[in-house]
Amino acid sequence: MMPSMEFLLASGIGIVTASGVYLLLRGRTFAVVLGLSLIGYAVNVFLFSMGRLWSNAAPILGADASQPVADPLPQALVLTAIVIGFATTGFVIELALRSRHESGTDHVDGHEPVSRGAASAATDASGERP
Amino acid sequence: MNALHSLLLAHAPVLPVLLPLFTAVLLLLLGDRSGGHGHDGEGMALRRRLSLGSVVLGLLLAVWLLTVADGGALQVYRLGEWPAPFGIVLVLDRLSALMLLLTACVAVPALLYASGGWDSQGRLFHPLFHFQLMGLNGAFVTGDLFNLFVFFEVLLIASYVLLVHGQGRERFRMGVHYVVLNLAASGLFLIGLGLLYAATGTLNMADVAQRLAVLQGDQAALARAAALVLLVVFGLKAALVPLYFWLPATYAAASAPVAALFAIMTKVGVYSIVRVHAVIFGAGAGEVAGVAQPWLLPLALLTTALGVLGVLSAHSLSRLVAYLTVASVGTLLATVGLFTPAGLSAALYYTLHSTLVVAALFLLVELMAAQRGPEGDRLQPAMAVREPVLLGLLLLLGAASAAGLPPLPGFLGKLMILQGAQGHPAQAWLWSVVLVAGFLTIVALARAGVIVFWHVQPAPGQALGSAGSSPRLLAAVGLLMGLGLAMTVWAAPLQAYAQATATQLADRAAYARAVLGEGAPGAALRPYDGQRPAPAAPFKE
Numbered sequence: 001m002m003p004s005m006e007f008l009l010a011s012g013i014g015i016v017t018a019s020g021v022y023l024l025l026r027g028r029t030f031a032v033v034l035g036l037s038l039i040g041y042a043v044n045v046f047l048f049s050m051g052r053l054w055s056n057a058a059p060i061l062g063a064d065a066s067q068p069v070a071d072p073l074p075q076a077l078v079l080t081a082i083v084i085g086f087a088t089t090g091f092v093i094e095l096a097l098r099s100r101h102e103s104g105t106d107h108v109d110g111h112e113p114v115s116r117g118a119a120s121a122a123t124d125a126s127g128e129r130p
Numbered sequence: 131m132n133a134l135h136s137l138l139l140a141h142a143p144v145l146p147v148l149l150p151l152f153t154a155v156l157l158l159l160l161g162d163r164s165g166g167h168g169h170d171g172e173g174m175a176l177r178r179r180l181s182l183g184s185v186v187l188g189l190l191l192a193v194w195l196l197t198v199a200d201g202g203a204l205q206v207y208r209l210g211e212w213p214a215p216f217g218i219v220l221v222l223d224r225l226s227a228l229m230l231l232l233t234a235c236v237a238v239p240a241l242l243y244a245s246g247g248w249d250s251q252g253r254l255f256h257p258l259f260h261f262q263l264m265g266l267n268g269a270f271v272t273g274d275l276f277n278l279f280v281f282f283e284v285l286l287i288a289s290y291v292l293l294v295h296g297q298g299r300e301r302f303r304m305g306v307h308y309v310v311l312n313l314a315a316s317g318l319f320l321i322g323l324g325l326l327y328a329a330t331g332t333l334n335m336a337d338v339a340q341r342l343a344v345l346q347g348d349q350a351a352l353a354r355a356a357a358l359v360l361l362v363v364f365g366l367k368a369a370l371v372p373l374y375f376w377l378p379a380t381y382a383a384a385s386a387p388v389a390a391l392f393a394i395m396t397k398v399g400v401y402s403i404v405r406v407h408a409v410i411f412g413a414g415a416g417e418v419a420g421v422a423q424p425w426l427l428p429l430a431l432l433t434t435a436l437g438v439l440g441v442l443s444a445h446s447l448s449r450l451v452a453y454l455t456v457a458s459v460g461t462l463l464a465t466v467g468l469f470t471p472a473g474l475s476a477a478l479y480y481t482l483h484s485t486l487v488v489a490a491l492f493l494l495v496e497l498m499a500a501q502r503g504p505e506g507d508r509l510q511p512a513m514a515v516r517e518p519v520l521l522g523l524l525l526l527l528g529a530a531s532a533a534g535l536p537p538l539p540g541f542l543g544k545l546m547i548l549q550g551a552q553g554h555p556a557q558a559w560l561w562s563v564v565l566v567a568g569f570l571t572i573v574a575l576a577r578a579g580v581i582v583f584w585h586v587q588p589a590p591g592q593a594l595g596s597a598g599s600s601p602r603l604l605a606a607v608g609l610l611m612g613l614g615l616a617m618t619v620w621a622a623p624l625q626a627y628a629q630a631t632a633t634q635l636a637d638r639a640a641y642a643r644a645v646l647g648e649g650a651p652g653a654a655l656r657p658y659d660g661q662r663p664a665p666a667a668p669f670k671e
Contacts, residue, residue, distance in 0.1 A: 050324040099302040110303030
């Protein structure tokens, strides 16, 4: 039996979101940026499908009044979301590069994690106050 | 003259968005050749004058809009003249006008303070400041949920850059955390909006409120999920437990004028919770009414408790003020969480006061830190400040106001909150948390004052560190404190206004009539089913 389109889309969004969340929780800025992008994709597809899934429907109003037309609003929303997502991704990449430049590491906390043994020695250097 | 007035009135709701937008674009066109190092003389003076002129004009505009809104009629502005549920509307009601005025009241002193030197620490401070104002004002006037998201993004992207203004390792470290958290929250915001659209087929606030009332079964469950997802998003902006961990370090890392402006950012979260959870999902929303009720009050009380513990344990002055922000947001949301008109009006009065006080304290803390030598704002004994009497009195005023000692406005605000909670099942909890929090705030601020002003170590072999504060910086702090005091003087009209606001918010039918027109929207096909209504086809070729 063929799985329905709704099932495929829903599980696809779920897998992409889960991967995004996993990457978001990593310690390196590159992985975090990738995670944010993946979440962005999942959200956009989710938003797109919120006007229900339409097959064989015109994307915009046609001349034939008997034809169903796909919901136009989610398309407009998703376009806005894509543009905003693109801009913010560009910004966060620039910020991550600058942070790497300032702190000398690409770890999100701005310093390399210290191993348990060295922790007490390094507390003063990497504490709350730089 | 009359024609000009009616033209302004017709476009009133869009003006607070356009003014900062055009100012920012103009400032961008003027450019910034300083490259982040010191002044470039003439150009900087011009930009400062233009920027300050614009915020003062914005303040006058906000005062005028407040008088317009106080007439009681909703000002609805249809962008592009599209009819209401289909196009985007801006709505100016009492709540919007009040928040616009609050934003302007914080923006003027913050910008005045920044033009004392902070704005030349990096490039393009002034345009970014105005873009942030545009986002804030837009979020307060919009009547469309997706448009709210867009204005959130506008104010956020400006705040990302403002946060790292002045640069430095700590700011970039916190900047990464702040940006990533907010981008994740933006994703959640879109998911919430998507769910809401799926359930109701509209994103216009008035239309959503109408359609929620008739939802049943699984559609109601979807809408409920959407409301709770949105609560997470707004809770992150407002710094509600367990989503407040980012705030203290971030606000403490930001430069003082930026932190003062950010004092209003948490209030955007509170405002959105009021709009969405207390009004749209409020009483009269049928099966989904009061969906946030079991969550908001306990979480908000916990926020206050943890915020006050943070105030007590802070090891620097700026962190202390940042935790004060968290505690005040907790108190505020707890009052909103009562979901009564009395609670709402008390919360509005307290919003005004707590924002002004927190902004003033952020600025004041930097003034004190600048005179303490290398210790800066750390809560350790250091050399004496140069102006102990002046700064000490300002701190005393701010502290007493934040803690709620009579006759300062903090006292009136807390009194209204306590009265608003009377007879509510959670009254005992709210009273004890608010009162104990006030007491602990006084203890913590008294301790900070003792360390800064009395527990002084003579600097060995060191001349008096710095000159006194510049009059411009002091004027900014004084202005904020003065506004706080003015709230005591005009407490009665402000309280009356807040009560009228709460009444206006509760009247869902009037809001729907004003935005959607008389009875028209019932005919639209919602949720969307792909079929065109029979008499359509005006597009026949």
